[in-house]
Amino acid sequence: MSTSSKKTFYVTTPIYYVNDVPHIGHAYTTIIADTLARFHKLAGRDVFFLTGTDEHGQKIEKAAAEKGLTPKALADSVVGRAQDLWKALDIEYDFFVRTTMEVHEKGVQKLFQRLLDNGDIYKGEYKGWYCVSDENFLPDDVALDADGCKTCPDCGKKASVVSEETYFFRLSAFQDRLLKLYEEHPEFVRPQSRLNEVSSFVRGGLKDLSITRTTVKWGIPVPGDPKHTIYVWFDALHNYVTAIGFDWNTERFEKFWPADIQLVGKDILRFHAVYWPAFLMAAGLPVPKTVYGHGWWLKDDTKMSKSKGNVLDPHVLLNAFGPDPLRYFLLREIPVGQDGNFSHEGFLHRVNSDLANDFGNLVQRTLTMIGNYFGGEIPAPAPETAEDAKVRNDFDDLKGRVSGHYGACALNKALEEIWTYIGMVNKYLAENQPWIMAKNPDLRPRLARVLFQAAAAIRGASYLVYPVMPRSVEKIWGFLGETQKPADILWETLAFGDFGPGRKVGMPQALFPRVALKDFLAEEAATPAAAPAAETEPTTKGVIAMDQITYDEFKKMDLRVAQIIEAERVAGATKILKLKIDIGTEQRQMIAGIAETYAPEDLVGKKLIVIVNLKPAVIRGIESQAMLLAAITPDNKAVVPFFDREIAAGAVVK
Numbered sequence: 001m002s003t004s005s006k007k008t009f010y011v012t013t014p015i016y017y018v019n020d021v022p023h024i025g026h027a028y029t030t031i032i033a034d035t036l037a038r039f040h041k042l043a044g045r046d047v048f049f050l051t052g053t054d055e056h057g058q059k060i061e062k063a064a065a066e067k068g069l070t071p072k073a074l075a076d077s078v079v080g081r082a083q084d085l086w087k088a089l090d091i092e093y094d095f096f097v098r099t100t101m102e103v104h105e106k107g108v109q110k111l112f113q114r115l116l117d118n119g120d121i122y123k124g125e126y127k128g129w130y131c132v133s134d135e136n137f138l139p140d141d142v143a144l145d146a147d148g149c150k151t152c153p154d155c156g157k158k159a160s161v162v163s164e165e166t167y168f169f170r171l172s173a174f175q176d177r178l179l180k181l182y183e184e185h186p187e188f189v190r191p192q193s194r195l196n197e198v199s200s201f202v203r204g205g206l207k208d209l210s211i212t213r214t215t216v217k218w219g220i221p222v223p224g225d226p227k228h229t230i231y232v233w234f235d236a237l238h239n240y241v242t243a244i245g246f247d248w249n250t251e252r253f254e255k256f257w258p259a260d261i262q263l264v265g266k267d268i269l270r271f272h273a274v275y276w277p278a279f280l281m282a283a284g285l286p287v288p289k290t291v292y293g294h295g296w297w298l299k300d301d302t303k304m305s306k307s308k309g310n311v312l313d314p315h316v317l318l319n320a321f322g323p324d325p326l327r328y329f330l331l332r333e334i335p336v337g338q339d340g341n342f343s344h345e346g347f348l349h350r351v352n353s354d355l356a357n358d359f360g361n362l363v364q365r366t367l368t369m370i371g372n373y374f375g376g377e378i379p380a381p382a383p384e385t386a387e388d389a390k391v392r393n394d395f396d397d398l399k400g401r402v403s404g405h406y407g408a409c410a411l412n413k414a415l416e417e418i419w420t421y422i423g424m425v426n427k428y429l430a431e432n433q434p435w436i437m438a439k440n441p442d443l444r445p446r447l448a449r450v451l452f453q454a455a456a457a458i459r460g461a462s463y464l465v466y467p468v469m470p471r472s473v474e475k476i477w478g479f480l481g482e483t484q485k486p487a488d489i490l491w492e493t494l495a496f497g498d499f500g501p502g503r504k505v506g507m508p509q510a511l512f513p514r515v516a517l518k519d520f521l522a523e524e525a526a527t528p529a530a531a532p533a534a535e536t537e538p539t540t541k542g543v544i545a546m547d548q549i550t551y552d553e554f555k556k557m558d559l560r561v562a563q564i565i566e567a568e569r570v571a572g573a574t575k576i577l578k579l580k581i582d583i584g585t586e587q588r589q590m591i592a593g594i595a596e597t598y599a600p601e602d603l604v605g606k607k608l609i610v611i612v613n614l615k616p617a618v619i620r621g622i623e624s625q626a627m628l629l630a631a632i633t634p635d636n637k638a639v640v641p642f643f644d645r646e647i648a649a650g651a652v653v654k
């Protein structure tokens with residue numbers, strides 16, 4: 001296993017530029033960090049997870065001036081955008097650093113002074129091509145354009161020559177020590193391919209870095225020489241040590257530093273893998289264990305960026321699906337080091353196939369059968385057959401491998417393996433056919449074992465998924481009657497089938513509703529949804545002319561007796577009612593086009609027939625999770641056939 005026996009774990013994201021609107025790319029880095037933090041907590045480590053915002057520099061100074069605000073007021077007004085997104089994504093960071101915090105500013109000045117004192121910072125004159133947009137001098141190897149100017153290779157804007165008195169960091173003195181670091185600790189830069197890029201850059205020779213500006217006022221002043229402002233990278237990179245307690249919470253700083261993994265987009269890897277360790281070496285501080293340069297999410301094959309106008313707003317997906325499908329998709333789709341192309345088709349495919357079909361259905365079916373056959377109690381199982389033992393043994397093996405994958409940041413591998421196991425459990429159920437066993441009293445002990453095994457597999461597999469989808473897994477554990485939360489159980493003590501006696505399972509609700517692409521895109525376009533024609537405009541037209549269907553086609557419909565628990569009108573709609581129905585195994589809500597024939601108060605308690613396996617539809621912003629059967633009068637009114645004698649909700653209709 002690649003996870004060490006170290007008792008602490010410190011993970012960081014880059015600090016995001018406060019004036020940027022957070023998009024899928026920011027969400028991706030932060031979701032990786034959150035998943036790693038949650039895994040290492042399960043593994044028993046004391047975890048610190050840092051994220052935050054970069055709030056200094058010329059760009060925010062300009063943006064604030066345009067709005068007539070101070071830079072700090074602008075930062076204060078927009079920092080909530082990042083914090084709100086992290087909340088919506090269930091990101092559990094330990095500290096949110098802002099580079100305008102006093103502890104950060106003081107820490108940076110202290111480190112600056114330390115380097116000035118030991119000669120690694122000196123004053124000089126700098127002249128070079130400077131990109132105002134990126135606040136960065138261009139690399140020397142950028143060629144002159146035809147007009148004698150240079151163009152910024154990062155943003156494509158024209159650069160200008162800047163000459164000024166500046167403080168330099170003696171980066172050139174660190175070439176050998178950096179190369180030695182890469183050689184002795186190849187895990188310092190991951191993935192491996194990026195280490196090669198970084199070390200060949202350093203081998204090409206390092207020039208001293210200009211780290212202050214006199215032209216920029218919005219930033220941290222140089223101690224004792226306040227006309228100079230400390231330049232963004234020297235300021236920003238040090239957040240990783242100031243936030244954790246450098247010079248203000250020494251105990252915590254010494255406990256967690258050096259960081260175990262610092263996640264960065266590949267575009268800022270050079271700053272983190274060259275400048276950052278050099279700054280730390282100069283200050284006499286240890287360097288992080290690993291700087292991980294992850295790939296980009298591309299949209300239409302180009303990097304998402306505000307200037308390109310192809311930024312995906314994560315809130316659209318979050319509003320429609322909640323956090324877990326997005327967390328799952330981003331981590332499952334690609335290895336952390338590679339680029340991925342984001343498409344709604346790809347996203348929905350994962351949601352429908354992996355989450356709704358494979359995982360959601362397994363939970364739903366298993367719990368429904370335990371409800372129907374064992375009164376909702378996880379049964380005491382008969383002895384295992386070899387086939388049952390395989391479900392348990394495979395889980396134990398899986399748990400070991402998944403731990404290794406999480407530890408190695410191979411998150412897609414972890415999920416891939418867990419889903420292979422889920423597929424195996426689905427196959428185990430399909431082959432054992434517990435619904436057939438249930439008809440034969442002699443097979444009851446066997447039925448108990450099969451359903452016990454399936455419930456134990458669900459409990460175990462969902463625990464392994466917890467770092468990626470905490471909210472859904474807590475729900476599943478709730479359905480299983482677990483009183484503990486997954487986060488309360490240590491990885492090493494989690495045992496297969498470790499249920500208490502007589503565990504009462506809950507009624508499963510749709511965990512991951514299937515969503516059709518066209519429905520999703522229609523929703524996303526935010527057109528106010530109208531009720532489907534079949535429900536708002538009942539019609540007798542075409543009945544006789546309809547095509548014949550086979551019995552198999554008919555059998556695909558899951559028709560059930562449902563009891564109406566609640567009925568209410570929908571604001572602004574005259575034809576539809578919102579119903580809450582009990583279908584025996586669970587309660588659902590649905591929209592029914594019967595408001596012209598029935599008053600809501602006349603419906604409560606009535607039993608009728610509904611189709612329960614029709615894809616959910618969203619009608620007037622309300623999800624309708626079933627459809628009822630009704631006869632249509634010549635003037636298009638719906639008449640519902642109610643049952644005239646006692647029949648249990650959930651009874652099959654065929």
Ligand SMILES: [Zn+2]
Binds near residue numbers: 132133152154156157
């Ligand atoms: Zn630029």
